[in-house]
Amino acid sequence: MRRPISRGFRGRRRTDVDPSRLPPGQYLVDDFPVLSAGPTPHIALSDWTFSITGAVDAPRTWSWDEFLELPSEYVRTDIHCVTKWSKLDTVWTGVSVDVVLEEVETSAEVVSAFCDGGYTTNLPLADVTDGQAWIVYEYDDEPLAPEHGGPARLLVPHLYFWKSAKWVRGLELLDEDEPGFWEGLGYHNRGDPWKEERYWSD
Ligand SMILES: Nc1nc2c(c(=O)[nH]1)N[C@H]1C(S)=C(S)[C@@H](COP(=O)(O)O)O[C@H]1N2
Numbered sequence: 585m586r587r588p589i590s591r592g593f594r595g596r597r598r599t600d601v602d603p604s605r606l607p608p609g610q611y612l613v614d615d616f617p618v619l620s621a622g623p624t625p626h627i628a629l630s631d632w633t634f635s636i637t638g639a640v641d642a643p644r645t646w647s648w649d650e651f652l653e654l655p656s657e658y659v660r661t662d663i664h665c666v667t668k669w670s671k672l673d674t675v676w677t678g679v680s681v682d683v684v685l686e687e688v689e690t691s692a693e694v695v696s697a698f699c700d701g702g703y704t705t706n707l708p709l710a711d712v713t714d715g716q717a718w719i720v721y722e723y724d725d726e727p728l729a730p731e732h733g734g735p736a737r738l739l740v741p742h743l744y745f746w747k748s749a750k751w752v753r754g755l756e757l758l759d760e761d762e763p764g765f766w767e768g769l770g771y772h773n774r775g776d777p778w779k780e781e782r783y784w785s786d
């Protein structure tokens with residue numbers, strides 16, 4: 585028996601989206617969930633800096649105004665949270681991690697993103713270079729909202745979204761890998777959504 589079709593309702597469902605864009609175990613959302621492990625920190629832009637620290641020849645720091653002078657990119661990308669929501673075609677403006685890393689010399693192969701509020705996440709350098717990661721300060725052509733990481737967050741869309749550290753203040757180059765906040769609590773060290781690398785044991 586065919587189920588009756590409810591006429592008059594023609595809301596566009598996101599089921600018409602190319603399924604190859606959805607990593608295994610994920611579902612689509614249209615809203616933008618907020619996931620924070622603690623309270624939203626607030627910092628005056630006059631106090632905000634972005635730094636490259638750790639195993640580098642000489643650390644570098646930019647003020648907010650200096651950071652805005654760096655070449656920026658407009659990025660349209662899909663994002664995937666380990667709690668299983670995915671959001672397609674999000675649009676961001678920010679600075680490629682390649683641009684800030686160009687300013688230092690290092691032999692390290694891992695970075696730890698550090699943030700206001702104390703959150704950290706570790707990433708192989710190979711996952712944040714070659715046009716794969718940005719420090720973004722606009723979402724949907726508006727200043728990035730505080731609950732989504734404003735004034736600036738990391739965006740690493742090819743990994744689960746916990747790697748996209750909100751309220752990011754810098755990258756520390758590490759000679760030895762060190763688990764970040766969620767990685768230390770059992771989440772996967774790398775977090776590739778296409779391989780379903782959710783937990784340390786995956
Ligand atoms: N500083 C910081 N960054 C963070 C988090 C956090 O708790 N603190 N949560 C992570 C997780 S688990 C996810 S899914 C995304 C959520 O980003 P959103 O709140 O903008 O959706 O931010 C990531 N970055």
Ligand SMILES: [Mo]
Binds near residue numbers: 665667
């Ligand atoms: Mo998440």
